[in-house]
Amino acid sequence: MSEPEKLHGLGDILDHAPCGFLRFNDDGTVLRANTTLSEMLGIPVSAIEGVHASSLLTQAGKVFFQTHFFPTLRMQGNVNELYLSLMSKDGAKIPVLINAVRSEKPEGCFNDCIIVGIKERERFEHALLQAKKEAERANELKEIALTELSEANESLALAKDAADAASLAKDSFLAALSHELRTPLTPVLLTASDLERNEVLPPEIREQMSMIRRNVELEATLIDDLLDVSRINHGKLTLNRAPFDLHEIVAQTEEIVLSEVEEKQISLVMDLQASSHHVNGDPARIEQVIWNLLKNAVKFTPEKGTVTVTTKNDAKSCVVVEVSDTGIGIPAEQLPVIFTQFEQGHATGKHRFGGLGLGLSISQAIVFAHEGRIGAESEGEGKGSTFSITLPTIEKPVEASSPDPENPGAVEGMRILLVEDHESTRLVVSRLLSKVNHDVIAVGTVEAAREAFDSQPFNLVISDLGLPDGSGLDFMSEIRSRSEVPSIALSGFGMPEDVKRIKASGFTKQLTKPIKMDRLNALICEIDHSSKVAGGTD
Amino acid sequence: MAEGISKRNNVTVFGKGSRAFVFAHGFGCDQHMWRYLTPAFEDDYRIILFDYVGAGKSDISAYDSERYSTLEGYAQDVLEVLRELDLKDVIFAGHSVSSIIGALAWLEEPERFSHLIMVAPSPCYLNQLPDYVGGFERADIDGLLDLMDKNFLGWAGFLAPMVMQNSDKPELTGELEESFCSTDPVAAGEFAKATFLSDYRHVLPEVSVPSLILQCSDDVIAPVGVGDYMHERLPCSELRRMKATGHCPHVSHPDETINLIRDYLSSAVHE
Numbered sequence: 134m135s136e137p138e139k140l141h142g143l144g145d146i147l148d149h150a151p152c153g154f155l156r157f158n159d160d161g162t163v164l165r166a167n168t169t170l171s172e173m174l175g176i177p178v179s180a181i182e183g184v185h186a187s188s189l190l191t192q193a194g195k196v197f198f199q200t201h202f203f204p205t206l207r208m209q210g211n212v213n214e215l216y217l218s219l220m221s222k223d224g225a226k227i228p229v230l231i232n233a234v235r236s237e238k239p240e241g242c243f244n245d246c247i248i249v250g251i252k253e254r255e256r257f258e259h260a261l262l263q264a265k266k267e268a269e270r271a272n273e274l275k276e277i278a279l280t281e282l283s284e285a286n287e288s289l290a291l292a293k294d295a296a297d298a299a300s301l302a303k304d305s306f307l308a309a310l311s312h313e314l315r316t317p318l319t320p321v322l323l324t325a326s327d328l329e330r331n332e333v334l335p336p337e338i339r340e341q342m343s344m345i346r347r348n349v350e351l352e353a354t355l356i357d358d359l360l361d362v363s364r365i366n367h368g369k370l371t372l373n374r375a376p377f378d379l380h381e382i383v384a385q386t387e388e389i390v391l392s393e394v395e396e397k398q399i400s401l402v403m404d405l406q407a408s409s410h411h412v413n414g415d416p417a418r419i420e421q422v423i424w425n426l427l428k429n430a431v432k433f434t435p436e437k438g439t440v441t442v443t444t445k446n447d448a449k450s451c452v453v454v455e456v457s458d459t460g461i462g463i464p465a466e467q468l469p470v471i472f473t474q475f476e477q478g479h480a481t482g483k484h485r486f487g488g489l490g491l492g493l494s495i496s497q498a499i500v501f502a503h504e505g506r507i508g509a510e511s512e513g514e515g516k517g518s519t520f521s522i523t524l525p526t527i528e529k530p531v532e533a534s535s536p537d538p539e540n541p542g543a544v545e546g547m548r549i550l551l552v553e554d555h556e557s558t559r560l561v562v563s564r565l566l567s568k569v570n571h572d573v574i575a576v577g578t579v580e581a582a583r584e585a586f587d588s589q590p591f592n593l594v595i596s597d598l599g600l601p602d603g604s605g606l607d608f609m610s611e612i613r614s615r616s617e618v619p620s621i622a623l624s625g626f627g628m629p630e631d632v633k634r635i636k637a638s639g640f641t642k643q644l645t646k647p648i649k650m651d652r653l654n655a656l657i658c659e660i661d662h663s664s665k666v667a668g669g670t671d
Numbered sequence: 672m673a674e675g676i677s678k679r680n681n682v683t684v685f686g687k688g689s690r691a692f693v694f695a696h697g698f699g700c701d702q703h704m705w706r707y708l709t710p711a712f713e714d715d716y717r718i719i720l721f722d723y724v725g726a727g728k729s730d731i732s733a734y735d736s737e738r739y740s741t742l743e744g745y746a747q748d749v750l751e752v753l754r755e756l757d758l759k760d761v762i763f764a765g766h767s768v769s770s771i772i773g774a775l776a777w778l779e780e781p782e783r784f785s786h787l788i789m790v791a792p793s794p795c796y797l798n799q800l801p802d803y804v805g806g807f808e809r810a811d812i813d814g815l816l817d818l819m820d821k822n823f824l825g826w827a828g829f830l831a832p833m834v835m836q837n838s839d840k841p842e843l844t845g846e847l848e849e850s851f852c853s854t855d856p857v858a859a860g861e862f863a864k865a866t867f868l869s870d871y872r873h874v875l876p877e878v879s880v881p882s883l884i885l886q887c888s889d890d891v892i893a894p895v896g897v898g899d900y901m902h903e904r905l906p907c908s909e910l911r912r913m914k915a916t917g918h919c920p921h922v923s924h925p926d927e928t929i930n931l932i933r934d935y936l937s938s939a940v941h942e
Binding site for chain 1: 697698699700703704706767806807808811812813814815817818819821822867889890891892915916917918919922923924
């Protein structure tokens with residue numbers, strides 16, 4: 134191939150190469166352009182050659198060419214992957230990438246560029262850029278949202294702290310309220326019970342004393358109910374679980390309602406058929422539930438009606454206690470709300486039967502806490518109603534011998550230190566304990582108690598908690614450092630936290646006010662029994 | 672502090688003369704662009720080169736978007752360099768936007784300047800029709816910013832904006848340092864806005880320092896009409912129309928540029 138042919142061939146290749154080609158001198162004047170570039174621009178090669186290279190660019194491209202591209206190429210000798218925009222004949226913008234190299238030759242300086250159209254790539258880049266901007270915006274929004282969230286969380290934490298503090302204050306208030314409400318009941322209850330049993334008194338006086346006792350007990354129950362509702366609403370209902378015989382509990386509740394049953398000439402039928410009747414639960418709480426159902430049944434059954442208590446086992450070996458009556462019944466529309474707080478079966482004449490309507494809601498909460506079920510059925514008004522509770526059973530536990538609190542037996546006289554600031558309570562308890570042969574020293578302050586305790590030996594300390602010059606808890610902690618003497622806390626504080634604190638301070642037993650002498654005597658008997666087993670007290 | 676400004680603005684000092692000749696680069700490049708001119712003057716002058724903060728090898732950590740959002744901020748760079756070197760009566764050559772930056776610096780501390788050499792200057796790049804044709808519309812400037820983004824940011828920049836402000840990425844900074852006319856992408860974008868959206872036509876009549884306007888032919892950035900406009904309003908100006916085309920005669924046509932400056936200085940100094 135001859136030299137001109139070779140050159141011609143090369144020229145042909147250059148002209149139709151798959152990229153634009155442009156050569157300009159240091160003045161910027163275009164010396165050579167290929168066909169591909171001419172086709173990209175829609176301008177004949179002859180019209181490109183001779184013009185200033187920057188005139189092929191958009192206005193923005195011209196600035197970039199003049200201020201950056203050209204000086205850099207001149208100084209550096211090459212520029213790679215430069216992004217520029219050409220302007221086609223019809224004014225359209227053509228995005229291109231340019232690689233340029235400068236060469237100095239005897240015949241002059243040449244700046245040679247290859248130019249690749251990147252329309253498609255620019256579309257991608259544009260989409261990417263948009264996506265990036267959107268992502269940045271989204272990120273900004275996220276940051277803002279996070280900041281707001283964190284601020285909200287802070288406010289929430291503050292609000293929660295405030296709520297917790299308020300809740301704590303409420304609990305303390307309830308505990309104090311319970312103490313204040315129960316304390317005055319104690320001497321009344323003790324005195325009334327004592328006089329009721331005093332055979333020297335005329336029967337009508339003893340009858341009136343009985344009425345006083347029942348009403349004080351009712352009052353104490355109402356206080357208990359309100360406290361229970363408060364515990365349930367705060368999720369603080371705690372159970373002191375132990376295995377127990379449900380039939381025994383049912384039998385005990387029967388005793389409680391007996392006088393009322395007799396009074397209304399109600400026929401009380403006990404049909405305890407369950408073969409499996411031991412439950413792992415809180416016997417006092419379950420007794421509370423059954424007593425409540427039984428009490429309701431008696432209350433809502435007219436004279437000469439029938440109340441039936443049955444037990445049976447269901448298919449899942451649970452024990453079911455049903456309390457049915459032939460009483461006023463429950464209207465169908467009331468059944469769904471019967472377990473709601475402050476509801477009674479009859480919307481009208483609500484307080485015809487007295488009470489706050491808390492019993493069933495408390496019962497439900499207690500049964501639920503035992504993983505049990507509670508239900509009510511009634512054929513309608515005047516057709517009686519049936520309440521049932523279902524509880525999981527356990528195997529009958531092996532019997533452990535323990536003193537029977539109902540029958541304490543003989544207790545030898547003890548030296549008892551009684552610390553109680555409520556004067557009436559102190560006098561009554563002291564008198565009643567003395568009556569059963571105990572030697573009682575009764576004081577009203579921590580200071581006096583300390584003095585008495587240090588000056589003589591005691592077999593038992595019975596102490597109130599809220600004392601004028603300190604707390605019974607602190608007093609107990611103090612004497613625990615030097616004595617193992619058994620002790621009973623007398624308290625209106627019925628909240629579980631209080632029970633914990635009472636135990637922690639060293640009290641052996643706790644008795645909630647109002648004090649029933651039977652219960653106090655039973656506790657003293659228990660303590661006497663275990664101290665004998667342990668080998669006596671100091 | 673003494674070294675602070677010199678380091679910040681990457682100040683280069685050389686030459687044998689006692690009189691200082693300061694060269695200020697324009698938008699899009701750095702002090703390298705004076706390399707064809709300075710050899711002609713270094714025997715007679717003390718040559719001072721520098722990079723504006725954000726350009727070349729300046730300390731990008733000193734960049735402050737607010738300060739450099741207007742040309743006054745760049746004028747502060749000039750004055751701070753002159754103050755640190757304790758220079759007065761300097762000849763100040765500014766390319767393109769640096770012509771106006773020099774004028775702004777002179778307005779603040781005139782005693783530091785004796786002459787301004789304005790290479791391809793423009794007081795306002797946007798068209799202010801019907802009275803003034805700067806050459807550009809706002810959309811053109813947006814197009815320029817887009818081009819700069821694409822060229823300076825690159826793919827890394829796409830994915831990680833402001834990379835150059837991250838001093839914990841030395842490899843990227845290093846890459847920049849090796850090339851001519853390097854620039855921080857963010858700073859460059861803001862310099863572009865400060866430059867191309869500015870309008871300092873109103874200050875021209877106050878700039879009574881002796882000045883030389885070098886007007887290129889066929890310059891899209893500073894069209895011939897703009898040179899005339901400046902010459903009419905700068906009280907002590909001389910206008911030289913150059914054969915050089917484009918916008919960077921000191922790069923493309925150094926000899927012509929050198930000769931015009933020499934002529935001007937020799938006549939001006941001997942006046």
